[in-house]
Amino acid sequence: MTTGVGTDRLDAVVIGGGPAGLFAAWRLATGGARVALVEAGGGMRDSLCPRVTARMRGQQVRPAEKFRLQCNRCDCLTGLGGAAFHFDTNLGYIRGLSRSKIENDGAGGYRAYSGLERALGDFDRAADAVADVYRLMYGFGLPPTAPESPESPALPVSDARTSGAPAPVAGFALADEALSQAITVDDAIGMVDALTAEAREHGLRLLLGRRVEDVTRGPEGDWHVRVAGSPEPPLRAANVVVAVGKLGLAWVRDVLRRNGVAHRPSRRVDVGIRLETGREEAAPLTASCHNPKFTFLNELGEPVRTFCVCEGGRIMQYAFDDTTVLDGQHCLTTPTDRTNFGIVTTVDVPEDTDGTEHALDFARRVTKLGGGLPVVQPLLELLGGARLSERPAHSLIHSADDDLASALGPRRVADIAGMVERLEAVAPGLAGPRTVVAAPVVEKLYPSIELSSELESSAPGLYFAGDCSSKIIGVTYGAATGLVAADAILAPRGSR
Template sequence: MPWFDGSVRRAGLSITCSSCRWPRGTVQIRCVRSGAVVPDPFLSDAVVIGGGPSGMLAAWRLAKSNARVTLLEAGRDMRTSLCSKVSARMDGRSVREAEKFRLQCHRCDCLTGLGGAAFHFDTNLGYVSGLSRSKLEADGEGRVRAYSGLERTLGGFDRASRSVAEVYELMERFGVAALTQSAPSSQDSVVPDGFDLADGAISTAITVDEAIVMVDALLADALPAGLDLRLGTRAESVRRQLDGTWHVQTATEVLRTRNVVVGVGKLGVGWVQSVLDQNAVVHRPSTKVDLGVRIEAPGEILAPLTASCQNPKFTFLNAQSEPVRTFCVCEHGRIMQYAFEDTVLLDGQHCVTTPTSRTNFGVITTVDVPVGVSGTRHAGDFARAVTTAGRGHPVAQPLVDFLGLGGGGASPGTSLVRVTWGDLATVLGPERVADVTRMTELLENVAPGLIGPESVVAAPVIERIFPAIELSDDMESSAPGLYFVGDSSSKIIGVTYGAATGLAAADSILRT
């Protein structure tokens, strides 16, 4: 450009070139007639990093409110970021017609892309039209209380409830089937003998096909409003500048913005740690992480478990006063395996469109991490210990053998694709074995036959591994203008919770 020379600098302006970074500084453009400062055309209102539920809803809200917002997603759009085996068979058909759930991998790496990991598989949405307190904790003085993770994240139960209701309203607007049943409170659920809490809040499933429709509709609404969507674009670094603005570095340019919303999933935990450190964000290593297993059994045996709701949550406190609970019940689903750093983790897959004959669920303990140890590292070490014993694969064991009852005989059937059958009980250690043993004994009263020859226990499962970040009720960190939402907030996990935090961050930005 002919005007981009030393005269610009002599006039008191400083323009940063995205290619060579010269000259450094803040752009300030003044009208030559009035002297008024002209809004910087290179400075956006927000950059949202991550196109999962939290990032998409945050970006949509900002764009629809006339904010200048860029959404960075390391993956691609939903259709092309699905498993290549599925995409090759779709050819204009729906995911269901492509029989997606017969195509499994032993190390899934198709977890990036618009929609996030959750929407790349049939999934379950909790709390249709109300919020319940499904978590339990002991305070060290003998007092036990139930709470909602979103309640604490957003600063109050009423606000969290309203936010979840709004998330459902938006999802329905974008094509998710309406479901108006009220969700009972934890206190309304019948607590089976031996458990300290049972939560039977109504939830609903969303298939991949429905998720594609929803994402398409959301983008069709946001893009004409000005959303700048960058697919296949990874944020390499996020740095606060002396003037309070932010620079988001990608492989090809520096995006300058007033606010940054970080909404990456579990796979981005190491990158989030670097952002915290580089910007001196107040945080501490997590002191509690979720460690556990998945249990799988024939669907007919576990049918009583899901008779009243799709995803029941049963909790008891173990001998260390740590909560042990069922997690992510997948009725007629599969156990999926995905790559995480140098190990393989397990999760539940809801096979709504192509159900299997088996049901699986997680059993996880919210473990108090040893003093002086990072929870993120502690969880990683747990996962590595299991997969090392499995020679690079998850480890599975017949449940009766795991419990020391014998009589397991041949390996039971399982939806796991590649797994090492071995002595999982020895690998997990006595405390985790005690938790799983107690849970299965209690659930045997709910679903007789669970402790039988066709049941399998497999590991590793880890959750809530992000560093504990100090955040406001609007998800803003100690570095003004830097927000963390969804999984990366360190406060919550899940689709509806994540979407609610994305909206909270966007609303905060719009108020400033």
């Protein structure tokens, strides 16, 4: 049961009920703060995909029907738990934080880094924050992962505390197989239920099905949070934690402009494709790790990397801005016979270019080619081979079959070719006739917001956590930033 908006002054309002918002609201409430959490969607059970709820009721979908029943575009990305927990997913590292990304160091080499480390300003602090997230998740009912099998082959893991990387594997500058943990929707529901129940016992005001229209500072210095469609006055609070996901991009950009928050256009964005092949062909990549990360630098010094490996999963699509983009879906409970993963390039956009628009233009080019749909093409054709007479199966039903090279451009095609060539040494047969590429994929779209190591913006009392912070993406990283922002609000300002 939700409560009304009301007019009492709060210590904080949290906007968005994904991992960042949930953990921020819990920490604030259990820390004694008067806090409200506003979520545009409903409760987690109310906003789950109908296919998921059918499976939870025991109405299993026959394997032959699994893909035919897909929605054209997913609209289950709002609701308590956020997009992350609405599907089986992968939480990230549990053995310890790793510097799993690399960048050109400007001197002919590269450096490894962690996005969370950079966001919080210190590696140990970031590692402790991730450990805190897992400790809490286990306390809320997340089943601990099974121990690693000693028989599982393993590739080198990057040294967490150095800027270097292990010896290259098959031509990669970085090969990282740090142990991660998966979670099913069933377990996520129990965990979110336990977290919200405890927070509400400590006074959390949970406002579901309420979309925040505006966030502005009032003349008295408090923040005013206006909820769309509410006849009551705006919520008043000393602090606001903005924790909306990717779909909140346009709204966040407006909030930044209206409040004069220091930010600049993003100079780096991730653009690319998802590669899908048979589960057997991809098995060597996932034999010892749910989500291996492989990276190399292309001729321009841009990192090209794999991400979000979905073993036995499928590709999903959703509406974003005025286009359609793709993501990977883990299917842990009802696995498929396919595996997919992203191949993206971190592009340094020109000085006079807005990175957000650069990425969106990339997505628009692809979907324009597909007549409004994502485009799928056999990998061998994209890499210059003759058209295959037999079209390989894939998990996207509502898609177009066309020549992606014209929309991706020669540089991105070269990056895909370079990644596939290197992966072939790890998983021979990956570049076979059953393998397809699907586009567009875009990540890290938010403007670069000037934030302190506590995630506070240049507007005192206004914090940004999770995806919209522009610093990180991911479930555990998002939850960690929510805890950091909450701790900063709970601490006396003079002690920060």
